[in-house]
Amino acid sequence: MSLNDDLTAVQRCLDDLDRALGRLARHLPQDDRELRRMRTDAGHLRENFALLRETVPAEAPRPVMVQVSDTPYDASLWRDADEEGLGCRDRRAP
Template identity: 45%
Template structure:
């Protein structure tokens, strides 16, 4: 293929993409107007707030430092 053929193919693909995006926008605006209202806000009841206070150090007494091994032994 010549460079001109490649350019024409890209233009056709871009035109097709533009038409499809416009069609999707029309469908989306049609559905929004049919419902007569905006989409409901997302449900945030499943969200958990994490406090800024530090964790209890007793939680970490039997843990290993990642990549360093056990606390009572030397790292490799």
């Protein structure tokens, strides 16, 4: 998964948590302290996640794929080239 996918998954989980707490609130008294504490904690998680998202660098664009042909290169391209580690063709290696 990419970073953006992971951030989206966390956002989805936080949204699910809010919805679940809302459903739970229908079954409990309005002044339930534990439920209020959980809703406050969920709000803090949402705020902290928003701060985290601001600090995460944007993903770098994916590199463009370049296709390289399988046909051989023109031999004249290498006419004046030295072979690495061997030196020039007309001299001995050191």
